[in-house]
Amino acid sequence: MNVADTKIYFASDQHFGAPTPELSFPREQKFVAWLDEIKKDATALFLLGDLFDFWFEYKTVVPKGFVRVLGKLAEIRDSGIPVYFFVGNHDLWMSDYFEKELNIPVYHTTKEFTFNDKHFLIGHGDGLGPGDKGYKRMKKVFTNPFSKWLFRWLHPDLGVKLAQHLSVKNKLISGAEDVRFLGEDNEWLVQYSKRKLETKHYDYFVFGHRHLPMTIKVGENATYINLGDWIGYFTYGVFDGTTFELKEYKS
Secondary structure, eight states: OOOSSSEEEEEOOOOBTOSOHHHHHHHHHHHHHHHHHHTTTEEEEEEOSOSBSOOBOOSSOOOSOOHHHHHHHHHHHHTTOOEEEEOOSSSTBOOSHIIIIIOOOEESSOEEEEETTEEEEEOOOTTOSSOOHHHHHHHHHHHOHHHHHHHHTSOHHHHHHHHHHHHHHOHHHHOGGGOSOOOGGGOHHHHHHHHHTTTSOOSEEEEOSSOSEEEEEEETTEEEEEEOOTTTTOEEEEEOSSOEEEEEOOO
8 A cells, every 4th residue: 555645543442431431422522533633634544442442243233322433433434544443352242333334344363464565463462472361261252152142142231231340340351450561571562573573574563452652673673563542641653654653642
């Protein structure tokens, strides 16, 4: 993709709906304002997961709310700007709603992209690299087809309420207790990026999940970037065709 004259934007970990819809609403308004600004020069938009603090798609039902966010994404996509969505650990039960209603592809694993001869590896970041074994086991249970089938038997009023409660309360799932730099040797996604470089070159590894804005060199011409979040940092990434920057939205 040639992006010499415009920009590709990246954002992650909005967790809309947490800790309550009322307290989340100002953050949603701020995010929608940012979306409205970037659509002026965006070549593409990447959302790297945990857009919602909980999301589950029944066959005919999705969680209510988030109308302004979804409407703005539909507007951006309808204008011809590609939007790509990577599920996070809070919205990993996303199925085909975004694809059918918004024409936005949904990815459940990391994916490679090339922009202006720069090679990217992009994903949410949960469960990658060494460590985090408790979450990795839990993710296998959550994504098991039988587990999802069982959950669908709960009435949405009960199922969504229960899941929202657990999502906010369970810090192991939310990762909120990890918002501090652990050092390169203990940052699992840094280690993951370095291991990937042993078999293939990437210029940029772009992830979310950690809720902490980071830009770390992992090779001579390779950089690991964590996008931060839209809870305390309001940070996003932008690639202008040559360089990648992390920025804070202050409007």
